[in-house]
Amino acid sequence: MAILKVAVNELDNLDTLVPExxxxxxxHVAYGVQAKDYTxxxxxxxxxxxxxxxxxxxxxxRQAWVDTFxxxxxxxxxxxxxx
Numbered sequence: 419m420a421i422l423k424v425a426v427n428e429l430d431n432l433d434t435l436v437p438e439x440x441x442x443x444x445x446h447v448a449y450g451v452q453a454k455d456y457t458x459x460x461x462x463x464x465x466x467x468x469x470x471x472x473x474x475x476x477x478x479x480r481q482a483w484v485d486t487f488x489x490x491x492x493x494x495x496x497x498x499x500x501x
Contacts, residue, residue, distance in 0.1 A: 443494035
């Protein structure tokens with residue numbers, strides 16, 4: 419959850435965010451996370467936000483979170499599995 423907070427706060431500052439995500443990716447590999455694990459985690463995050471936010475969960479907010487998680491996952495998978 420901490421990295422999600424950082425990601426949201428730093429989306430306009432990718433020079434700060436990307437190195438943090440790359441370090442996180444390396445730790446995830448050490449934990450045994452595989453590239454295929456990112457999709458179900460993203461789906462679980464979206465579901466949790468939808469349930470937690472209730473009527474505040476709008477299509478626009480959903481898309482913003484999809485875009486945010488996709489950015490996070492793309493950077494992390496590139497670092498972990500393509501380096």
